[in-house]
Amino acid sequence: MIRVEDLCYNYNAKSKSSISALKNINFTLKNSTIMGIIGKTGSGKSTLAQLLCGLLSPTHGKIFLNEKEIIKDFKNTKEICFNVTMAFQYPENQLFEKTVYDEIAFGPRNKGISESKIKDIVFEVIKFTNISENMLKCSPIFLSGGEKRKCAIASVMALKSKVLILDEPTAGLDCKSKSQLMNSIFEYHRKEKNILIIISHNMEETARICDKVLVLDEGIQLMFDSPVKVFKNYQKLEKLNLDVPQTSQIMRYINNEYPINTDIMFPKEAEEEILKILNSKGVER
């Protein structure tokens, strides 16, 4: 469980040019939840992520992981690093080991796990991410963009942390690789039952997989609720220049003329709802 209490963060807190990046953030995440963070660039998403994994320490307020405070003093930094892991945006730029195997094994090795166990972990995570076994001997430099991304995500998965933070995991990938990667992340989550935090600009994706959505604007927590409730506030979101899933937009337009359920966010549900109305009206095919 993660509990964030009254969290504030100022860059350059002690100097005059202090910039407030986060103001009074409060939320609680139960185990095995998926949370999406949305907000425009500069809204504090990445700052929050860095606070959660202990790369920054709060100016004010507290973060608890399983009732234990993160960064009370720097003695437990190492523990946090293994419990809360993060893949940065464009993680493929951080690949540096000689082979894909070593790249994935890097984290567990630092954790002090025995080589035989590491081997099991590596083979387990490559199954999730659809990396073929022959690829393990390759140098990560020679992989294609999509493969590099998979390799980078596999190497954070290998840490088996309680909390996994992904900063735009699918940015710049084509649609097939996008849905494959999302599915593998989801499968991993289902097995590990970890807390998954995903920063994304893709509202359709956020609506589909998240249990909770946190909306940030200029460091302020605007909403923290289920996707249905968040995307109902479309006026607020559009003011922030954020999109809503296209389906819910279409349902709203229809609702202007015909009463229809506007909570619907996915094409499949929309199909059922529209068919129901067409049938009840007896529209000819």
Next chain:
Amino acid sequence: MGPNGCGKSTLAKHVNGILVPTSGDVFIDGLNTKEEKNYFEIKKKIGMVFQNPDSQIITSTVEEEIAFGLENLQVPSIEMNYIIKNVLNLVELNGMEKTPTHCLSGGQKQRLSIASVLAMKPEMIVLDEPTSMLDPGGRKKVIKIIENLHVKGTSVLLITHSVEESLKSQRVVIMDNGQIVSQGNPKEIFSSVDFIKSNNFNIPESTDILYRIKKHGYEVSLKAFESKKCADEIIKLLENNI
């Protein structure tokens, strides 16, 4: 358009001579990119914006960034100031001449790289996934700028994964495995859901809904790509009965 690794960026790099063909030729206004004497002329005609603005921005302030290309073209400094103001207006960064480049947001950086290319007045601009790192607001702004450029007569070659973005173009070329698999008017190409599915593109949800309704035997057009048009199409269907 096309999947990762299909050769989109490689093709784009051939257009302004960063790469030269192993066989075959690329001509820019009749100038062959293989001939060294044409390099300068070709680079002047064609501007290129890359996916990640961080890999393109090299100076410390916004103004210097735009001046860099102009200095290389030996533009007099009075004229330079005028051009800088002008292009910053175009990309909505007015008044930010002295801002340090590392203080810009991702969207602002991307608009700055577009501005510094525009300052050199290219006849054609090549953009390699310029919106993939931006939030929806920044994305819309960049697309608007590209549309305006086109209205003013600049040719635009845009690499993208987004069907919505490509619908604004006059011609779309689909690539796979280093080859062109299909090309033509985007509205024609993307109204075929089977084509989109077989090429693994993201179906706009509007098309998806209409396609699902159509499968049940109702008469709807699949060429409604915007939310409003899609809703109108369904409302029309509902009104049929009255």
